[in-house]
Each structure stands twice: as structure tokens, then as C-alpha cells.
Amino acid sequence: DAGITQSPRHKVTETGTPVTLRCHQTENHRYMYWYRQDPGHGLRLIHYSYGVKDTDKGEVSDGYSVSRSKTEDFLLTLESATSSQTSVYFCAISGTGDEQYFGPGTRLTVT
Amino acid sequence: AQSVTQPDIHITVSEGASLELRCNYSYGATPYLFWYVQSPGQGLQLLLKYFSGDTLVQGIKGFEAEFKRSQSSFNLRKPSVHWSDAAEYFCAVGAKGTYKYIFGTGTRLKVLA
Numbered sequence: 001d002a003g004i005t006q007s008p009r010h011k012v013t014e015t016g017t018p019v020t021l022r023c024h025q026t027e028n029h030r031y032m033y034w035y036r037q038d039p040g041h042g043l044r045l046i047h048y049s050y051g052v053k054d055t056d057k058g059e060v061s062d063g064y065s066v067s068r069s070k071t072e073d074f075l076l077t078l079e080s081a082t083s084s085q086t087s088v089y090f091c092a093i094s095g096t097g098d099e100q101y102f103g104p105g106t107r108l109t110v111t
Numbered sequence: 112a113q114s115v116t117q118p119d120i121h122i123t124v125s126e127g128a129s130l131e132l133r134c135n136y137s138y139g140a141t142p143y144l145f146w147y148v149q150s151p152g153q154g155l156q157l158l159l160k161y162f163s164g165d166t167l168v169q170g171i172k173g174f175e176a177e178f179k180r181s182q183s184s185f186n187l188r189k190p191s192v193h194w195s196d197a198a199e200y201f202c203a204v205g206a207k208g209t210y211k212y213i214f215g216t217g218t219r220l221k222v223l224a
Contacts, residue, residue, distance in 0.1 A: 042217050090154060099145065102156075
């Protein structure tokens with residue numbers, strides 16, 4: 001399995017609070033991605049990174065920001081969490097940009 | 112518009128029976144195609160991929176998929192299902208140089224003993 005960890009694995013937070021999720025890889029892969037998974041929607045891309053400090057928006061980026069200050073870490077921040085952001089968040093990595101490998105996920109509940 | 116359709120939300124098969132999960136896509140460029148499997152509470156595991164060449168691709172766990180350009184399909188098959196195959200299966204499409212996928216909404220497989 002690809003060396004990808006996500007932290008925390010579970011989090012409960014209140015509406016309006018900031019939340020940061022971390023993805024850490026040991027594969028030295030160039031590309032990193034954040035997805036959210038919701039019933040009936042499959043996986044939807046939030047943001048992705050194609051190198052250190054190089055990021056771009058996905059299809060559901062509103063309310064989310066990301067940062068990548070070093071190759072191994074990709075952070076997803078919810079500036080002010082809302083109940084609609086309750087979801088399971090997955091990080092993925094790719095060496096070539098062609099095939100992706102996924103982390104174990106973070107279950108976030110916003111109350 | 113680019114999209115991936117998995118028409119079957121749920122499928123139930125008996126252990127030992129054959130399986131086919133459907134995936135249709137709409138994509139402007141020559142597609143890269145993928146199947147992933149997700150067990151409950153787990154991340155997604157890559158089962159197989161198609162980039163080019165032979166349209167019948169073999170994957171892990173005894174799965175195979177066939178790319179049919181004329182039908183815009185990439186159906187996943189397994190000749191004999193095991194109880195451990197119960198999971199959710201996702202089809203995804205991408206393209207060289209785009210670095211991004213589009214996922215289908217998934218098919219949940221239930222296996223009867």
C-alpha cells in the first residue's frame with residue numbers, strides 16, 4: 001500500500017469553527033488531491049496540488065482552502081465549518097498524475 | 112459535459128456466481144479508465160486501469176474489465192464472486208495530462224452465501 005496517512009481520522013466540530021485536515025505521504029509523489037465522499041455523489045474533487053506551493057481548485061472548492069509547503073504534506077482547511085461540510089474526506093497521491101492512490105479517510109462531523 | 116455513469120446503485124449476487132458492473136462515460140479526450148473498490152470504513156483500492164492497448168485488462172483479486180470505445184463503456188467483470196468481494200465499486204475516468212479524475216457514484220455489491 002502507498003504510504004499515505006490522514007489525521008485526524010475522526011473529528012467532531014461545531015459550526016463556525018476552523019478545521020484543518022492533514023495528509024502525509026512517504027512516497028515523494030508530485031501530485032496530491034483532496035476529495036469528499038457523500039452518499040449518492042461518489043467522490044468529488046475539492047483541491048489538488050501539482051507541486052510544492054502549486055495548487056488548483058476542483059469542482060467543489062467553495063469554503064475550502066489548501067496549502068502545500070513541502071512535498072509530503074497537503075493540508076485542507078475549512079475556514080468556518082458548516083453542516084454541509086459533514087463528510088468523509090479522502091486524500092490521494094499520484095506520481096505521474098495518471099493513477100491515484102488513496103488514504104484511509106477522515107470522517108468529519110459538523111454539528 | 113464530462114461524466115461517468117454507474118447505472119446500478121446496488122447489485123446482489125450469490126457466492127460463486129458471475130458478476131458484471133457497468134460503467135459508461137462521456138469524455139472529450141481519449142480516456143484513462145479505472146476501477147476502484149472500497150470496503151466499509153476503508154479507503155479506495157485500485158483494482159485495474161486502462162490507458163491504451165489491449166482493451167481487456169486484468170486486475171487484482173481476479174477482476175477484469177473491457178474497454179469498448181463504440182459504447183463508451185468500461186464494465187468490470189469477475190467469473191466467480193467470493194463473499195469477500197462485498198464492497199462498493201467506483202469507476203473513474205481521466206486523461207493524460209489532466210491529472211484529475213471524474214468518479215461515478217458507485218455500485219454497492221452484496222454477496223449472498
